[in-house]
Amino acid sequence: MSAGNPRGAGTAGDAQVPAQAGAPAAGALLTARDLAVFFPVGTQLMARMRHTERLLRAVDGVDLEVRRGEALALVGESGSGKSTLALALAGLRPPDRGEIRYDGRVLPGRRSRDDRRRIQMVFQDPYSSLNPRLTVGGMLGELLRVHHVVxxxxxxxxxxxxxRLVGLDEGALSAYPRQFSGGQRQRVAIARALALRPEVLVADEPVSALDVSVQATILNLLRDLRGELGLTLLLISHNLAVVRHLCDRVAVMYLGRIVEVAPTEQLFRDPRHPYTRGLLAAIPRLTEQAGETGPPAMAGDPPSPLAIPAGCRFRTRCPMAQPRCEQEDPALTARPADPGHLAACHFAFTPASASASAAPEQA
Amino acid sequence: MNEQSMSGAQMNNVLEVNDLRVQITSRRGLVRAVDGVSFEVPRGGALGLVGESGSGKSMTLRAVLGVLPPEAHVVSGQVLLDGTDLLTLNQASLNRVRGPKISMIFQEPMSALNPVMRVGQQIAEGPRIHLGYSRARAEERTLELMRRVGIPDPERRYRAYPHEFSGGMRQRVMIAIALACEPEIILCDEPTTALDVTIQDQILRLLAQLCQESGVSLMFVTHDLPVVAQICQQVAVMYGGQLVERGAVRDVLLDPRHPYTLGLVRSAPDFEYVQDSLRPIPGSPPSLITPPPGCRFHPRCDFAEDDCRTGEVPLRILPGGRATACLHHERCLEALAADRAAR
Known part of the structure; x- marks a missing residue:
């Protein structure tokens, strides 16, 4: 968990293992252990002149378990590393540290064709993620032939x-992406992902670029496909209403770490990490009274992933930060008597935080 | 503001748009992007203009400010700002109005700000040009504005460039620029769409607070209904270049009287209530080159009858001051009652 922070590696790492082991590991299909992805920033020459290599820690020690057949949501602000984590899990970006297991087997940095087939992605923007020079039939045909699917x-x-599975008719085979509306393109992108008969579908903000009334059709489609094909779904979204509608469990990410994991309804009803509480309180609601001028649900901007605060990485924006939070990086630990609810906060499951949690929820 | 010298209606409304029509010439034909739109923005109030892409909401806003793209032009209508029709003004007079009377906040602050000009100078530009401030006085005003919109350490940030700011901070800079000459109304084009939900919350609260402090009015264009609920008192819903419903936010969004508004509310996943499956609006938006006759929504409407398919369907005032363009709006009541019973 904390290997990115050598000082805390020993104790935090030890606390981490029992927490995950306590969870029902039987259904785990895709697991990440201490996963990290870094991006070097600036040129190599600059790094040598400065005698420092600047690293952007996009994913910085993630432990996550995607269970067979579930829909797991990954939520967080932009820059939290959720898309990079998705790319790493899908095998499109080799991790710099940690391991990814599929069905108990460690996946190598360079995956076999068969392993790549198992995990497929749907991207946010259906305008740029489809090849404009290929007809839908040409695109699907190429995939099916290369991977010997049929x-x-x-x-x-x-x-x-x-x-037909994604709700388009056969005539679409001879059409180019530009001939479709945004919603139809996203259907094509989903058909492309399904062409390889994947077991896991990773959808990165699949409806963010679409109009509200079109979003609903794609969300319904994803939900139906899950039932029809028994897919495991990892949905990345910043829209918590979408998440609540579609997912069984939610993982909340902040600055490259998972800070809370819980079954969806439990997370919405009883969030334990102060970041999750702020995130939920910030969502505008239809029933809201106009012109609310009180203090915002969460102050400030997230820190830069180039300079992650020592100790707890949320402490700079946390309403309940203590001196201890500067020293100790909290590990993702399970709630006593509830191994399915994990949070990375020193005070997540202490009685004192119960009263503190009530206040921001009123906002 | 000398309120005594104005007539009753003008006193209450800072902006009145009457029967605005905007057309775009395209290779495929004449696009009626805005087709007879009328609304008012009450003084000190906030009006939300909502609709999906292609509904004409952004074109309406651009027509009000006089910044339409070259292929679009206003064919008729009035845009009355404090009783002056902006559509009749020449470029020089318009430039005197923009800034001190009316200003704008764009969706993408990175492309709306000048990347090679210091942030402080961009904020100071308005007061220098429109209010005739000296360099020193404009800088003083800028620092005060930066503090007001919550930019920390303004003395140092004054000399920074836009790329050194986060998305939320850039939007605060945009707000400072919009406020710099104390306008009567600020037009906001999806100002929080590109921001994270926590930053969106900060910006919406800041805007609400600034409205209360300075009495500035807002016209807020967005596709996000809950955002409208958070910031606006009044809302107007656009579909196919026309207004289909308007009224108080609580009435329109919680108790819609037009099947399109009802469809929007039903198709969005509700944060408070999880349905088994969402109900999308069937079909796709109408062509604005050859719009369907009658009510433009009728091809997608569950309630459509023969009388919806011919003739114009104008907005009609309902009890309580709200208005709908639906001939069978009572069907919405029945549908909502059925929804509630199903819960």
Missing amino acids: PRDEVRSFSAELL
Whole structure:
């Protein structure tokens, strides 16, 4: 957990293991252990001249378990590392530290074709994630042939079947992406992801670029496909209403770490990490009284991932930060008597925080 | 503001838009982007203009400020700001109004700010040009504005460039620029859409506080209904270039009387209430080159009858001062009652 911070590595790491072991590991399909992805910033020359290599710690010690058949949401602000984590899990970005297991087996940095097939992604922007020069049929056909999903003479009928699955008709096979509306393009992108018969679908903000009335059709489609194909879904979203609608569990990310994990309803009803509480309180509600001028749900901007605060990384914005938070990096630990609810806060499950938690929720 | 010298209606409304029509010439034909839109923004109040992409909400806002793209033009209508029709003003007169009377906050602060000009100078520009402030006085005013919009350490930040600011801080700079000459109304085009929810919350609260302190009015264009609920008292819903419903936010968003508004409210996942499946609005938005006859929403409407398919369907005033363009708005009541019963 805390290997990014050598001082805390020993104790925090030890506390971490029992927490995860206590969770029902039987259903774990995709697990990340101490996963980290760094991006070097600036040129190599600059780094040598400064005698420091500046690292952007996008993902910095993530422990996460995606269970077979579940829909897990990954939420957090932009810059929290949620998209980078998704890329690492999907095998599109090799991790700099830690391991990813699939069904108990450690996945190597360079994955086999079969392993890549198992985890597929749907991206946010259906305008830039589809090749404008290929017809839908050409795009699907290429995938199906390269990966030998079906015999060559069945490529066309299987492509048509895929389109039917996402609610498009066979005629779409000969069309180019530009001929579709945004919602239809996202359907094509989903069909492309499903073409390889994946077990896990990673959807990175799949509806953020779409209009509200179109969002609903894509969300319903994802929900139906899960039931129909038994897919495991990792949904990345900043929209907590979408998450609440679609997901069984939620993982909250802040500055490259998972700070809270819980079943969806429990997280919304009883958030234990102060960041989760702030995030929930900041959501505008239809029933809100206009012109609320009180203090915001959460003050300030998130710190830069180039200079992550020592100790607890949320302490600079935390309403309940204590001197202890500067010293000790809190590990992701389970709630006593409830191994399914984890939080990385020293005070998450202490009785004192129960009263503190009531206040921000009124906002 | 000398309120005695104005007539009753002008006293209550800072902005009145009457029967605004905007057309765009395109290769495929004439696009009726805004087609007979009328609304008022009450003095000191906030009006939300909501709709999906292509509904004409941004075109309406741009027409009000006179910053339409070159292929679009106003064909008729009035935009009365304190009784002066902005559409009749020449460029020089418009420039005197923009800033001291009316200003704007854009969606993307990074592209709206000048990347090679210091932030402080960009805020000071308005007071220097419009209010004739000296360099020193404008700087003083800028520092005060930066403090008011919550930019920490303004003396140091004055000399910074936009790229050194976070998205939320850039939007605060935009707000400071918009406020710099103390306008009567600020037009906001999706000012929080590009921001995270925690930063959006900060900016919305800041805007609400500034409105209360300075009495500035807001016209707030967005597609996000809960954001409208947080900042606006009045709301107007646009569909296919026309207004289909308007009224107090609580009435329109919680108790819609137009099937399109009802569809919007129903299709968005509700934070408070989880449904088994969402109900999208069937079909797609109408062509604005050859809009459907009658009510523009009728091809997608569950309640459509024969009388919806012919003739114009104007906004009609309902009891309580709200208005709807639906001939069968009572059906919305039945649908809402069924929704509540299902919970």
